Amino acid sequence: MIVAEKKPIEEIIDYVKDFQKLLIAGCNECVTVCEAGGKKEVGILASALRMYFMNEGKKVEIDEVTLERQCDHEYLEEIRDRIDQYDAVLSLACGVGVQFMAEKYFSTPVFPGVNTCFMGAAEERGVWSERCQGCGQCILGKTAGICPISRCAKRLLNGPCGGSTKGKCEINKDLDCAWQLIIDRLKELDRFDEYEQIMPIKDWSTERAGGPRKVVREDVRL
Amino acid sequence: MRINYPGTIRIVRLPCTGKVDIIHILRAFEKGADGVYVVGCLEGECRFENGNLQARKRVDQAKKILDTIGIGGERVWMYNLSSSDGPRFAEYAVEMTEKIKELGPNPLKKAKEKMAA
Numbered sequence: 001m002i003v004a005e006k007k008p009i010e011e012i013i014d015y016v017k018d019f020q021k022l023l024i025a026g027c028n029e030c031v032t033v034c035e036a037g038g039k040k041e042v043g044i045l046a047s048a049l050r051m052y053f054m055n056e057g058k059k060v061e062i063d064e065v066t067l068e069r070q071c072d073h074e075y076l077e078e079i080r081d082r083i084d085q086y087d088a089v090l091s092l093a094c095g096v097g098v099q100f101m102a103e104k105y106f107s108t109p110v111f112p113g114v115n116t117c118f119m120g121a122a123e124e125r126g127v128w129s130e131r132c133q134g135c136g137q138c139i140l141g142k143t144a145g146i147c148p149i150s151r152c153a154k155r156l157l158n159g160p161c162g163g164s165t166k167g168k169c170e171i172n173k174d175l176d177c178a179w180q181l182i183i184d185r186l187k188e189l190d191r192f193d194e195y196e197q198i199m200p201i202k203d204w205s206t207e208r209a210g211g212p213r214k215v216v217r218e219d220v221r222l
Numbered sequence: 223m224r225i226n227y228p229g230t231i232r233i234v235r236l237p238c239t240g241k242v243d244i245i246h247i248l249r250a251f252e253k254g255a256d257g258v259y260v261v262g263c264l265e266g267e268c269r270f271e272n273g274n275l276q277a278r279k280r281v282d283q284a285k286k287i288l289d290t291i292g293i294g295g296e297r298v299w300m301y302n303l304s305s306s307d308g309p310r311f312a313e314y315a316v317e318m319t320e321k322i323k324e325l326g327p328n329p330l331k332k333a334k335e336k337m338a339a
Contacts, residue, residue: 009290040245044287047248052291054333 001030001121002094003128004037004114009048012090015111016049019087020059024049024113025079025101026066027093034128036114037092039066045092045113070097076104083108119150136206136213142199144185151178157199223308227315239263240273247284251293254331257322258284259299261314267304274302293329297322 016022024046032038046064053060063086068075070093083089083105091098092113102110118130133150139157140147149155153171159179163170167180186192204210236242239262250258260281262274278300285295299321301314 009287040243043245044248047245047252048287048291051248051252051293051330054330054337055292057333057336059337 001033001119002116003034003118003120004031004094004116006036006041007113007115012045012113013049013052016088016090021061021085021087022090023063023065023086024090025070025092027070027097028066028068031092031094031114041092042066071100076101137203142194143182144189144191146178146181146185148178148182157202225308225312227312228319230319231315238268238270238273239277240270242277242280244280244284244287247281247298248287251288251328251330254328256328257297257318259301259318261301261303261311264302264304294325297325
């Protein structure tokens with residue numbers, strides 16, 4: 001999932017302090033699961049902002065909505081008939097949702113309510129860590145299902161480097177060395193001989209370095 | 223056990239303090255409560271293992287939010303006691319009432335009156 005963190009309320013107040021009617025829009029997908037921008041967080045933020053503005057003596061009307069997704073036309077369309085009532089939208093979706101909202105409702109200011117962090121997994125309740133950088137050419141089949149692009153600080157294709165000590169990375173003692181994990185798992189899978197094969201230079205043009213990316217699937221287009 | 227405690231307190235009964243969410247605390251203030259306190263079982267004695275510990279975390283988060291928006295985090299407290307400890311329940315009720323009296327009414331009440339005038 002896409003992992004996000006709530007923005008500090010002070011920052012959000014600074015964005016929306018000059019508007020009279022606000023819509024706070026949550027998203028039912030990734031940000032709900034990582035407890036940053038779902039229905040619950042929308043309710044808390046709306047309540048906090050209502051109290052803040054009332055305490056400041058400002059009359060600000062705040063409505064709440066949580067869409068199934070903010071990265072799909074069909075769900076964003078659900079608010080088309082009432083979007084003009086609002087001076088601004090505060091979207092608690094990831095950066096994708098905020099942008100899609102801004103593209104769709106061109107004349108309505110849209111502000112982000114969360115900081116989008118990475119694509120990751122929930123290690124345990126309240127702990128999320130990065131697992132994928134969307135490099136566009138998955139090599140997990142060669143690395144025992146452990147991604148050195150997202151989990152090695154140097155993104156090494158032939159690791160580990162000299163900074164790997166007792167299975168940990170030199171940048172952080174709490175961070176597992178991805179290449180140590182790869183070696184351990186290759187051994188477990190009885191495929192350690194594959195470790196000896198030198199991985200060729202990766203084509204980074206499919207990664208973000210190659211510019212903004214797009215996937216076009218003619219087979220599923222209407 | 224005919225123990226008195228201040229009549230200004232309204233009790234909201236829950237199956238466990240683990241049910242308390244930040245939004246419940248915030249809504250109470252939005253509706254004009256001067257203070258909110260959560261009374262849970264003693265730490266380590268939760269029937270559901272960690273309900274009272276979760277409640278404490280949520281109380282702390284509500285405190286932070288209330289501080290940020292100018293209502294004051296000291297209006298929210300978490301107390302722990304044994305479910306059979308009636309005298310202490312009354313003691314905490316008195317303590318909380320005194321704390322809130324010192325702090326004065328919920329600032330939103332004044333703000334509402336000003337806006338209405």
